[in-house]
Amino acid sequence: MAGTPASFPQAWRKRTTRGELLLWVGWLALVALFVFCWEVMNENTMWFFVVDAPAQALDLGSRMVPPRWSYLPALMKPLWDTINMATLGTLLAIVMAIPVAFLAARNTTPSERFVRPVALLGIVASRSINALIWALLLVAIIGPGVPAGVVAIALRSVGFIAKLLYEAIEEIDASQVEAVTATGASSAQVIDYAIVPQILPAFAGICVFRWDINIRESAVLGLVGAGGLGLALQDSLNVLAWPQVTVIFVLILLTVLVSEWVSARVRHAII
Amino acid sequence: MLRLVNLTKTYRTGDRALTDVSLTVEPGQVVGLIGPSGAGKSTLIRCINRLVEPSSGQVFLGDTELTGLGRGALRRSRRRIGMIFQEYALVERLTVMENVLSGRLGYVGFWRSFFRRFPPDAVSTAYRLLDRVGLSDHVDKRADALSGGQRQRVGIARALAQDPDLLLIDEPTASLDPKTSRQIMRLIVEICDESGLPAIINIHDVALAQQFVRRIIGLQAGRVVFDGPPDQLDETVLTTIYGEEDWSATIRTAHDDDAVDPTEQAEGHDERETPAEILDRERMAGLS
Structure with a gap:
């Protein structure tokens, strides 16, 4: 060790005094912005209604209980539709997402300059539109019912699955691909032997995760006429049948719980 | 040459x-x-x-x-041309046998390789090579279950499966x-x-x-x-x-x-x- 202790500086700070000051000014500006936004937001609030809110909530709550359990058998068909919409929609999305993911991944795309941007655009387009909006458009095109819901779920899910899958493809170990390529294997064989084994766990996890999300989404798609539990919910809301609404809520909650449990089990088994 | x-x-x-x-x-x-x-x-x-x-x-x-x-x-x-790699470059989630058989990919069609139905002579060659590198007991293990020296032996068998x-x-x-290094080098040279x-x-x-x-x-x-x-x-x-x-x-x-x-x-x-x-x-x- 060269030098005596005295020759080294004894003070060390992460930021300069100027940097420290700027940081505090930044925080102050953020607080000021928050206060300003709060003022703008509440310009049109009628505080009379807000004060009234607890009473209103209690009133609505009292109308929702007791739930009309006799309505339950009539909900079995819509429940079946909802599960079908989610499952078929997810399957359709998987079929479309796999090629898109391979076209979008930097290491498997045929052309990084032309094909990849198109695939990425497709992914972004699919992801930027909510399933409910897709359903709204598709009900207008295909007509009300389950098929519109299936397609809506599929179109929304393609982007999600393709995005996560292409990220998984880009993260694979290149040396395994190199080794299989070096044996003289064709491109299809390289995908089958070097890429697929590496992305399989991620792929299975992604699909089950999306199915789980789709069960939740398809439960409300009926609100815009795409069939399933949402349709029943809208019917009940229209006639102010609050005890039936409660039953539907409970059913949706149970369905989501079951799907969450199933997807957790499947992911646990694979990874 | x-x-x-x-x-x-x-x-x-x-x-x-x-x-x-x-x-x-x-x-x-x-x-x-x-x-x-x-x-x-x-x-x-x-x-x-x-x-x-x-x-x-x-x-x-x-x-x-x-x-x-x-x-x-x-x-x-x-x-x-057979190739052997530093970090073995085995496909970790495939079995030892699949890794060795992947040396034959250039000789079989896609669907045969997809369904893992390799010709009998390829399979017997793979068994012979695994015996030669001393891995007969590990044929159906996944590659990531092996030790470093064993993995490199699979890598050698894969390269030899190509009949290079x-x-x-x-x-x-x-x-x-150091010891495994010498064993692997000796095996390659032999x-x-x-x-x-x-x-x-x-x-x-x-x-x-x-x-x-x-x-x-x-x-x-x-x-x-x-x-x-x-x-x-x-x-x-x-x-x-x-x-x-x-x-x-x-x-x-x-x-x-x-x-x-x-x-x-x-x-x-x-x-x-x-x-x-x-x-x-x-x-x-x-x-x-």
């Missing part, structure tokens, strides 16, 4: 990895390729089977000029302990001798190279600066290849089987350096 003529590689970043490399490897000859990290050893062997596309120069394997081949013909020629005319071996022992197979072995450990191969080529900044038998490797030559350093320990270990130069061991880990990312992308280009 392998012949390289004025092989030059310049990466897109402008890094010149190889400059006018010309050399000939006779049938049955095992060549040790030494040189500092970044000297172009990995690039050199990858230019031979064109996992990295050479910028200029020619590569001949027998009568075939590999550098002039189209996609299909290149694929058929790659079947004749040439072996390209990239740092076969860099991730292995197998090459048995079937008269020529091989190029990239190797960091000078002592190990001296112990096992009969011809050493020294690469420095992409040029061949030494080509001769291992006993000609003295302090002057090592200084030409690697630069100024105290080489007495390195040379002495050549005659001492058990002692290992600690610096040689440490160097093994930062092998994939400088233009690694570009190299990775160029390797993957073989796919598209």
Whole structure:
């Protein structure tokens, strides 16, 4: 060790005094912005209604209980539709997402300059539109019912699955691909032997995760006429049948719980 | 016989990895390729089977000029060149048998390989090779369940399953302990001798190279600066290849089987350096 202790500086700070000051000014500006936004937001609030809110909530709550359990058998068909919409929609999305993911991944795309941007655009387009909006458009095109819901779920899910899958493809170990390529294997064989084994766990996890999300989404798609539990919910809301609404809520909650449990089990088994 | 003529590689970043490399490897000859990290050893062997596309120069394997081949013909020629890797490069989630059989991919159609229905002679060859490398008890294990030395044995069996005319071996022992390193090197050299197979072995450990191969080529900044038998490797030559350093320990270990130069061991880990990312992308280009 060269030098005596005295020759080294004894003070060390992460930021300069100027940097420290700027940081505090930044925080102050953020607080000021928050206060300003709060003022703008509440310009049109009628505080009379807000004060009234607890009473209103209690009133609505009292109308929702007791739930009309006799309505339950009539909900079995819509429940079946909802599960079908989610499952078929997810399957359709998987079929479309796999090629898109391979076209979008930097290491498997045929052309990084032309094909990849198109695939990425497709992914972004699919992801930027909510399933409910897709359903709204598709009900207008295909007509009300389950098929519109299936397609809506599929179109929304393609982007999600393709995005996560292409990220998984880009993260694979290149040396395994190199080794299989070096044996003289064709491109299809390289995908089958070097890429697929590496992305399989991620792929299975992604699909089950999306199915789980789709069960939740398809439960409300009926609100815009795409069939399933949402349709029943809208019917009940229209006639102010609050005890039936409660039953539907409970059913949706149970369905989501079951799907969450199933997807957790499947992911646990694979990874 | 392998012949390289004025092989030059310049990466897109402008890094010149190889400059006018010309050399000939006779049938049955095992060549040790030494040189500092970044000297172009990995690039050199990858230019031979064109996992990295050479910028200029020619590569001949027998009568075939590999550098002039189209996609299909290149694929058929790659079947004749077995490759063994530093980190084994096994497909971790496939079984040992699938990894060895993947050496036959160039010989079978897609659907046969997809359903894992390989021809009987390929399967019996795979069993024979696994027996040869001492892994008969691990046929159906997943590759990631094996130890380092065992994995490298699978890598050797995979390369041999191709029934190759040439072996390209990239740092076969860099991730292995000294004893396993010697066992693996001995196995490789024995197998090459048995079937008269020529091989190029990239190797960091000078002592190990001296112990096992009969011809050493020294690469420095992409040029061949030494080509001769291992006993000609003295302090002057090592200084030409690697630069100024105290080489007495390195040379002495050549005659001492058990002692290992600690610096040689440490160097093994930062092998994939400088233009690694570009190299990775160029390797993957073989796919598209």
